[in-house]
Amino acid sequence: MTATALSGKELATEIRAETAARAAELTAAGRPPTLAVVVATADESSAWYVRSIARAAEKAGVHCDVIDVGPHAAAAGIAGTLVRLNADDAVHGVILQTPLPEGVNAQEMALAIDVGKDVDGANPASLGRLAAGLPAFAPATAQAVVAILDHHGIELSGRPVAMVGRSTVVGKPAAHLLLDRNATVTICHSRTRDLAAVTRAAEVVVAAVGRAGLITAEYVSPGAVVVDVGTNPTGDGGLAGDVDAASVGAVAAALTPVPGGVGPVTTALLLSHTVQAAARVRAGG
Ligand SMILES: NC(=O)C1=CN([C@@H]2O[C@H](COP(=O)(O)OP(=O)(O)OC[C@H]3O[C@@H](n4cnc5c(N)ncnc54)[C@H](OP(=O)(O)O)[C@@H]3O)[C@@H](O)[C@H]2O)C=CC1
Ligand SMILES: Nc1nc(=O)c2c([nH]1)NC[C@@H]1CN(c3ccc(C(=O)N[C@@H](CCC(=O)O)C(=O)O)cc3)C=[N+]21
Numbered sequence: 001m002t003a004t005a006l007s008g009k010e011l012a013t014e015i016r017a018e019t020a021a022r023a024a025e026l027t028a029a030g031r032p033p034t035l036a037v038v039v040a041t042a043d044e045s046s047a048w049y050v051r052s053i054a055r056a057a058e059k060a061g062v063h064c065d066v067i068d069v070g071p072h073a074a075a076a077g078i079a080g081t082l083v084r085l086n087a088d089d090a091v092h093g094v095i096l097q098t099p100l101p102e103g104v105n106a107q108e109m110a111l112a113i114d115v116g117k118d119v120d121g122a123n124p125a126s127l128g129r130l131a132a133g134l135p136a137f138a139p140a141t142a143q144a145v146v147a148i149l150d151h152h153g154i155e156l157s158g159r160p161v162a163m164v165g166r167s168t169v170v171g172k173p174a175a176h177l178l179l180d181r182n183a184t185v186t187i188c189h190s191r192t193r194d195l196a197a198v199t200r201a202a203e204v205v206v207a208a209v210g211r212a213g214l215i216t217a218e219y220v221s222p223g224a225v226v227v228d229v230g231t232n233p234t235g236d237g238g239l240a241g242d243v244d245a246a247s248v249g250a251v252a253a254a255l256t257p258v259p260g261g262v263g264p265v266t267t268a269l270l271l272s273h274t275v276q277a278a279a280r281v282r283a284g285g
Contacts, residue, residue: 005256
């Protein structure tokens with residue numbers, strides 16, 4: 001058996017087209033949608049991600065302001081920058097890049113992001129609202145997982161799903177979104193005993209671990225659907241998923257590729273959230 005590739009490219013193109021149309025309307029109405037990206041790191045993969053957001057934003061007609069406070073910024077300085085952006089009516093979305101300088105806690109910092117502008121669902125209050133079924137932006141990556149499954153017509157209701165990873169950026173919010181779709185979700189992590197037994201019992205496996213090739217064929221039941229969130233830099237400047245596509249592809253029914261799967265949908269959703277935030281402000285006056 002050779003697994004079907006669940007591409008994210010077409011879905012990302014659809015989301016970007018819809019986003020560009022709404023961005024053009026907002027711009028014509030004198031409210032150009034604007035995303036502020038706060039950076040406090042010299043990390044190369046973070047810099048790559050920021051450049052890819054800026055490129056995608058430009059194509060969609062969304063303004064992207066990168067505010068680099070430097071890799072030695074103190075917590076008070078970072079929080080102060082976020083508070084200033086909350087108060088700036090010309091800014092509709094705010095994201096804070098990780099990693100942060102040593103000793104600065106990402107969750108603490110994200111508490112300073114206004115929930116209405118929290119387009120990557122980083123504020124713990126956004127995660128709480130998501131869990132409680134209240135309106136909030138989900139982290140773009142977590143939403144991308146469900147969106148890509150929906151796009152390819154994969155049923156979630158009632159099905160056993162293994163979510164491998166419990167980070168606040170991906171695993172926990174994705175588990176909530178999957179639960180909202182009536183999946184029966186098991187959340188796994190580094191202390192999970194016999195991970196392969198748990199993932200083999202699932203019909204849908206989502207891997208957000210950060211270990212290239214961790215999920216091999218013996219972790220997957222024949223006919224399962226596998227979503228690979230991992231974006232692990234390879235030595236030669238490429239990207240490797242958390243799933244060993246060569247072996248899993250022979251067992252699974254369907255698998256999201258890396259690159260070309262969850263990644264492009266993530267960036268498209270981040271911009272979509274930004275125009276939603278801008279439109280909401282307009283609706284409120
Ligand atoms: N495509 C995209 O848009 C995005 C991709 N990513 C990628 O997704 C991956 C995960 O990111 P993120 O959630 O931020 O990573 P984190 O490092 O924050 O979390 C990793 C999770 O995986 C668990 N884990 C680690 N090792 C194992 C193991 N051997 N077996 C089972 N579970 C394990 C950890 O468990 P524990 O909690 O016990 O430590 C933790 O819950 C990375 O490759 C990242 O680059 C991330 C965000 C967006
Ligand atoms: N709070 C937070 N939110 C994130 O969303 C987040 C983060 N932290 N930390 C870092 C990771 C990484 N990440 C990627 C997003 C898109 C691609 C992407 O679009 N990749 C393309 C291009 C790949 C290539 O050019 O080789 C693809 O997969 O096809 C990759 C990686 C978001 N992250």
